[in-house]
Amino acid sequence: QAKTLFPYTTLFRSPSRGASDSLAQLLADEPEVQLGIVQSGLERTLSAAQRERLNSLGALYHEPLWLFYRRDVELDRIADLLPLRLGLGGEGSGTRAASDAILSANAIEPEQYPDTWQSLGGGKAARALMAGELDAAFFVGPAENALVQQLAANPDIALAHFRRAAAYEARLPFFNQVKVGEGLLDLASNAPDRDIVTLSPVATLVVNDDFNPGL
Numbered sequence: 001q002a003k004t005l006f007p008y009t010t011l012f013r014s015p016s017r018g019a020s021d022s023l024a025q026l027l028a029d030e031p032e033v034q035l036g037i038v039q040s041g042l043e044r045t046l047s048a049a050q051r052e053r054l055n056s057l058g059a060l061y062h063e064p065l066w067l068f069y070r071r072d073v074e075l076d077r078i079a080d081l082l083p084l085r086l087g088l089g090g091e092g093s094g095t096r097a098a099s100d101a102i103l104s105a106n107a108i109e110p111e112q113y114p115d116t117w118q119s120l121g122g123g124k125a126a127r128a129l130m131a132g133e134l135d136a137a138f139f140v141g142p143a144e145n146a147l148v149q150q151l152a153a154n155p156d157i158a159l160a161h162f163r164r165a166a167a168y169e170a171r172l173p174f175f176n177q178v179k180v181g182e183g184l185l186d187l188a189s190n191a192p193d194r195d196i197v198t199l200s201p202v203a204t205l206v207v208n209d210d211f212n213p214g215l
Contacts, residue, residue: 020092020097026208027046037060038206040204044101054208057206063200064198066148066198068137070156071157082114085133085134086137088117093140096121098175121138130151136160152186152191165177174202179196
């Protein structure tokens with residue numbers, strides 16, 4: 001669909017499967033888009049030449065990273081995920097980029113991932129977690145996201161507290177600490193049941209070298 005952006009240009013909305021897909025569209029050899037919303041941290045996957053083709057116009061909003069897990073498992077540190085059935089986020093997704101970064105900061109690289117860890121995210125991961133087919137899963141999205149709300153309200157599911165958030169923030173500068181107050185996600189079920197801290201990449205407005213520099 002087309003929408004007037006300024007008197008001098010028209011903005012066309014192009015479908016995207018997520019932040020990684022938006023980045024791929026911006027970097028295509030003959031890009032059909034010039035401007036997109038990209039999750040911070042994905043630039044780590046780009047070459048220097050690819051980064052030269054992009055410019056950030058600024059941060060738009062936080063996209064918190066949520067680590068939900070079943071209450072019948074023990075989860076205190078990231079290393080406790082190793083024996084569990086874990087949803088990492090879909091292959092190529094912003095969630096997967098965030099979870100890979102968190103795991104790498106804990107010296108857990110993709111070649112060390114157990115067979116019980118799956119490239120599963122979004123609705124599929126949420127349903128598997130609620131059905132007991134996963135023990136834990138990563139998600140990225142705003143607090144009002146329907147999946148986040150559904151998981152927060154589930155009595156069998158708990159939300160992980162990143163008590164070493166300051167250390168992650170220092171090592172991974174594309175993450176910011178976000179405080180989540182008791183009951184913020186769901187007052188009726190008091191989720192989370194205590195004040196917690198999570199980490200958040202930022203949704204960033206990015207343009208490629210096809211974008212009109214006058215704008």
